[in-house]
Structure formats: C-alpha cells, structure tokens
Amino acid sequence: MESKRQQKFSKLIQKDLSEIFQRQTKHLFGSMFITVSEVKMSPDLSFAKVYLSFMLAKTPEENIKLINQHKPEIRKFLGNKIAKQVRIVPELAFFLDTTLDNASRIENLLNDIEIPNDDKINPDDYSRDID
Template identity: 50%
Template sequence: MESKRQQKFGRQIQKDLSDIFQKEFKEVFGKGMVTITDVKMSPDLSAARCYLSFLLVDDPQAVVDILEEKTKAIRNALANRIRHQVRIIPHLSFYLDDTAAYAAKIEALFEGLVIPPATEEEDK
C-alpha cells in the first residue's frame, strides 16, 4: 500500500512526464499518442515505475524500448522541472500498461461462455 506521500509525488511525476512527452519528446511517438496511466513510487521516492498506454502506435513495446534508451534525457528534463521541490530525482522505469487489453480479453471470454438455463427442481 502506497503512502499519501508516495501517491502525491507519483501524481506530480505523472503530470510532469506527460507535459515533457507532449512538448520535448513528441518525435518518439510520431502520430501516436501516449498516456501515462499510473506512476508507482518506491517508499524512499528514489524510483518511479511509469505505466504507459498508447493509441495509434503500431508497436507499443518498441516505443517503450526507445523511451528506456532515452531515460537519461527524460530524467534530466524532469529534474529541470522539479529540482526545487525534491531532494532526489527518481530513477525512471517505463512499462507497457496492458490493462485495457487484459480487460478486452476477459470480456471476450465472458462473451464466449455458454451458460445453460437453470432447471427448476421439484420440491418433495
């Protein structure tokens, strides 16, 4: 369970990273769009796990790999924004958020279920 401090800092990182991606790193995504769905912070606030969702991107995992290569530049841009607010600039890790695909898969499984009608049992 994350503390209030971790949640608050995670929301701030999420907001700042989305702004950085829209303004400074939009060439990475081409015509696609990226959404930072969640940021999980470590208890000491030194590491951030960023979960990304993509729209209109052919290979989302390739984009995540490119972001991992550019982590140092992204962290530097983040540091320029939050350096007066925090002591430690967190190390960033990017992960593909597949909850939408997982939900669609579960929904398809439910659609494919064949449930026989209930039979009425006679009371004796």
C-alpha cells in the first residue's frame, strides 16, 4: 500500500506530465493525444512507473517506444516543473495502460453469457436436488 507521501507525489507527477504531454512535447509527438492514467511511485520517490493511454492510436505499442526514446527530454521538462517541490526528479518508466482494453474484454464476456429467463424455470426440476 502506498503511503500518503507516495500518493501525493504520484498525483503531482501525473498532473505535471499531463501538462507536459499537452503543451511542451508537441514537437516530439505531433498530434498524438496522450493521457497519463496512473503514476506509481517507489517508496523512496526515486522511480515512477507511468501508465499511458492513447486516444485513436492505431499502434499504441509503437507510441510507447517513441515516448521511451524521448525519456531524457521528458524528464528534463518534468524537472523544470517540479524542481522547487522535490529533491530528486524520479527516473521515469513508461508503460501502456491496458485497463480500458481489459474492461472492454470483460464486458464482452459478460454480454456473451446466456442467462435463462425466470419464466421458463420450473422449481420442481430442482426439488430432487434439495432432498
């Protein structure tokens, strides 16, 4: 379980990285719409796992590779934003957020389940099982 300090720092990093992706990295990523869905901090706050999702992206895995190639620039932008609030700018690791894909897959599985109509169930069919 994350400490309050980790949670506070995670929110700060998430907010600032969102702004960086929207405003300062257009020259690196073009019109790519990047959402920072979650940030998980190490206990010593020196490492951040950043989960990203992409709107209308055909190849999200390629986008993650591109972002990882520009990790030093992104970390520098982040350092400029949070330098007065933290001692150490954390190392960043970017991952593809698959939460929406997983939720969609589960929803499809649940929709495929056939539930019998209550009107067609005869209680006498199950009375032998109870005895």
